Amino acid sequence: MRLFTVIAVCATFLGVPQAASATAPADCYDRAAPVTYEEGRIETPALPGGTRVPYELVEAGGFGAYPDRLRAELCRVRTSAAAERVLRRHGARLWETAVARAQGRITMGTIDRYDDRPLYWTRLMGTRDLRQWQPRFPLDDAGRAALLRTYEYASRGVSSTTFGPGVKRVLVSGFDPYQLNGEIRRSNPSGASALQLDGLTYGDGAQSVRVQAVMLPVTWSGFDAGIVEDAFGPHLTAGAREPADLIMTISQGNRGVMNIEQWAGAWRGGSPDNNNEGEAELIPPAPGWPQPSPTPEFIETTLPYGAMIDAGTGPWPTALNPRLCEWAAGTRPTGPVQCRTDGPSPGSQAQSGGGGDYLSNESMYRSNRLRLELGRTGLPGGHLHISALVYPANPLVVINDAFSADRAATVDQTVALVRAAGAAA
Template identity: 80%
Template sequence: MRLFTVIAVCATVLGVPQAATASDARPCYDRGAPVTYEESRIETPALPGGVRVPYELVESGGFTPYVEKLERDLCRAPSVSAARRLLQREGARLWETAVARAQGRVHMGTIERYDDRPLYWSRLMGTRDVRQWSPRFALSGAERSALLRTYEYASRGITSTTYGRGVKRVLVSGFDPYQLNGEIRRSNPSGASALQLDGLMYREGRTRIRVQSVVLPVTWSGFDAGIVEDAFGPHLTPGSRERADLIMTISQGLRGVMNIEQWAGAWRGGSPDNNNEGEAELIPPAPRWPQPSPTPEFIETTLPYRAMIDAGTGPWPTALNPRICEWPAGTRPAGPVECRDDGPSPGGQAQSGGGGNYLSNESMYRSNRLRLELGATDVPGGHLHISALVYPADPLVIIDDAFSADRAATIEQTVALVEAAGTAAAQR
């Protein structure tokens, strides 16, 4: 089954493009201006006989009118403050629309609702446009960076994680697609799960449990700028009315297993991210948030993993992964690496947590390093690695029935595991 047909858009959600006027004809984008390596993938050429995958996914998801409207409206912005309001509003609208579409509350496009890729590529087209925008007024580099941050945070759900009163609060994160150089069709089931989980409300007896979610970038620079801490910190701060009762970072892991990682390590391996950047080093401190000194080598999960395992979800087995790798005391990074399943040794220096030393491990480490430093030791926290996806063998097929069924099953199991964790937290 190929889903390459032109879309029918839900106009009440995204808005219908209007006819161009004379004022719209003025060019306001410098398409020769630099973009990030990640944004350059938007123009990935089609394979012979195929389509340009990023544009096809935006269109088949029903988001082409959104992309065009943001591009047009940004040209009309008369000031930095007006642009900031526009990008906050449109970023939030993109996130809210993607969530509503994923949860089946609106129907748009032709690609199935579990697909996270239309949101990813639509957001990336927006950041590219902000980066190449040539407004009629002076715009400093710092102002442009602030506008990019405004749009990123709103379109990733970070500015909308509010719960209200009378509920137990669960906050989870997923990730963007990654490793796109080798496979431009990539989805990320953790990001797709975040779209299903955002705003989820369920009950355990008389207790109402509400889940909110965010989607994190697969970039070292985004983590260095503090996006993980900015997402979780407001819900870990003492005295906050929005304080979480459980936090969980989620990412794609190995095929065919759902691993609850017992340990996160303080070392980043530096494998290339979505911007093709990476450097092996200790995980840096985050701006704007308190940091422990010295930084812990390993942080252990406090998720209710037994309740998650005993929930009996499927199709994949769920397990606690105790694996860590370390250097002997004082030998990092040149010493021999020892991997073990019985926890860190005295003085051992982190080389990897159970989930490795990429951004998955770092999302657990950063969120829980902050949780501990803010004194939120009563809030369970940790990381869940979910089953990896397998793509259609025909490289010209963006999605087929087998891929859709596999992804949906993985997402539904992820939702069930989050619910099990939230229920256990509510019973404490």
């Protein structure tokens, strides 16, 4: 059993630093300033005999110098406009490098290219540092939030969903790792799939299909701020320069099955997110985007699920999941819940879609709620839940060959299913 799979290290790509740069001046950062609960996990103590997993994964992925470079450059900027340029550039470089590494166009680090965790922890170090940064110019809370958004959107691919001319356009999303309180080693195969899919171009008869991908946060606050709509909306609006031909949200689901969810529901259950926050409520509207009125209780997939199932991908079986759960009219949230597979009953209120009532369900609901409101009723859209990962039994082993092979097989099947959907769109 190996701890890591060794990969040759490339010297540079897209400005990739391979040796740690000088640490930023200490007086540029207030390390007593508050950070989010999620950012606080960066300093998770090592288990006895182990290592600090976040730092290990950043180094093992070849991203060790990225946080230092961003810290040092922020300490030199003198205006908010300059800070925005720095954060946009660093965020874009981080995303582009992570995609290139994942797709094997560069080799860097000592762990396999399918690993999404180095990107997650490197980005999180950047947002933590930006939150604690003490600039040389006045910066209020709103200004800092705007800079955080610039960096987040660039480093999640949201700012770079450009397709180019003459192609069929497929826009997909994956997720960050989650449930890290109980398992700090977590990867998310949907995020790893997004890195493999971003920029993928393939032939569909006489036409080419191009896929663009974004990475969504596992935070209710991020969804409330509109990141799903901001990612998908520019390709759904009337007169969009590059209108989408298919949209698909992807997340990790149950072990050993690839489920195409038939239904998304309008209710969020409020289970704790990566910030340990959550409240049960109706999925709220997104700022700046139109919303249907009344909001639909359930939204049905329009993905070409027959073609996806018939594509014969493996190793996991692919199926349409018709399950949903509902309250009778006027009884939400205290009435009895009924689950069914024959569609919602007349007048019922959503309790959960086939993918549950967490952020995966909400990603499908939000993207397709916007699709419907913007009049793209015939556009294929929906959600794919992919097989969950199983971690090495020894908690001191961050990754081994069996784990790497399992993730790679799941991600490769996800890519094949997206290709099948794009070809059938």
